[in-house]
Amino acid sequence: MALQNRMNSDQIQALFDRIAPVYDELNTVLSLGQHRIWKQMTVKWSGVKLGDTCLDLCCGSGDIAQMLAEKVGRAGQVYGVDFSSAQLEVARDRAERRCLKPPIQWVESDVLSLPFEDDRFDCATMGYGLRNVLDILRSLKETHRVLKPGATAAILDMHRPSNSLVRSFQQWYLDEVVVPAAQKFGFTEEYAYIAPSLDKFPTGAEQVSFARQAGFSVATHYPIAGGTMGVLVIQKGRR
Numbered sequence: 001m002a003l004q005n006r007m008n009s010d011q012i013q014a015l016f017d018r019i020a021p022v023y024d025e026l027n028t029v030l031s032l033g034q035h036r037i038w039k040q041m042t043v044k045w046s047g048v049k050l051g052d053t054c055l056d057l058c059c060g061s062g063d064i065a066q067m068l069a070e071k072v073g074r075a076g077q078v079y080g081v082d083f084s085s086a087q088l089e090v091a092r093d094r095a096e097r098r099c100l101k102p103p104i105q106w107v108e109s110d111v112l113s114l115p116f117e118d119d120r121f122d123c124a125t126m127g128y129g130l131r132n133v134l135d136i137l138r139s140l141k142e143t144h145r146v147l148k149p150g151a152t153a154a155i156l157d158m159h160r161p162s163n164s165l166v167r168s169f170q171q172w173y174l175d176e177v178v179v180p181a182a183q184k185f186g187f188t189e190e191y192a193y194i195a196p197s198l199d200k201f202p203t204g205a206e207q208v209s210f211a212r213q214a215g216f217s218v219a220t221h222y223p224i225a226g227g228t229m230g231v232l233v234i235q236k237g238r239r
């Protein structure tokens with residue numbers, strides 16, 4: 001059985017606490033640095049602009065929140081939300097070293113129950129978070145609730161590609177590169193969960209359907225990196 005199928009919210013949180021010290025390094029090695037390009041695309045698709053108030057959900061060590069902070073400038077505001085205190089500690093340290101303006105507000109919370117009022121944010125992002133939340137529809141509904149009418153969210157995650165050759169390559173890469181690399185840091189089980197989590201993650205079309213159910217008036221899913229990644233771009237209707 002997939003590790004994630006057996007995990008509750010506390011266990012998922014503990015997993016991300018444990019891998020926090022190596023998360024960034026492993027991400028960069030395992031994606032050959034490409035994850036930053038995919039994150040930049042996500043930021044662009046969120047429609048962020050100067051002066052915006054933005055939300056980065058499941059912010060982890062804060063890559064995307066930092067990218068948002070660069071876009072909104074001194075007049076803007078960025079909030080990074082995650083339930084792993086260890087990931088937020090890394091995020092805080094990294095951002096402080098860069099002296100970002102505006103400084104990012106790091107919020108320890110479950111994204112399924114956000115501590116923000118309705119209609120607060122001009123845009124939102126989520127990187128590699130949707131696959132990890134226990135309730136995708138509820139997560140999208142919460143995102144919808146806190147966005148202003150007309151605002152956009154861009155949600156990046158890994159996917160199973162539809163092309164069987166690319167799919168075989170992805171599985172080989174996970175089995176022969178990702179898990180052995182994680183093993184060197186003592187995190188075999190933590191990274192072995194990726195493959196089964198991809199198997200049960202909704203396809204792009206299914207995510208679009210979830211987004212519609214959550215109340216978004218526009219929803220499009222863009223496959224990237226040969227379909228091994230995808231960005232769900234969703235817009236809350238104007239009143």
Ligand SMILES: C[S@@+](CC[C@H](N)C(=O)[O-])C[C@H]1O[C@@H](n2cnc3c(N)ncnc32)[C@H](O)[C@@H]1O
Pocket residue numbers: 012013016017057058059060061062063064081082083084087109110111112126127128129132133134
């Ligand atoms: C794979 S990491 C992604 C981190 C970062 N966004 C990135 O792209 O590098 C997933 C993050 O989601 C967080 N997470 C998972 N479920 C969550 C939830 N329900 N509420 C808040 N954070 C959650 C984890 O703690 C972890 O930091």
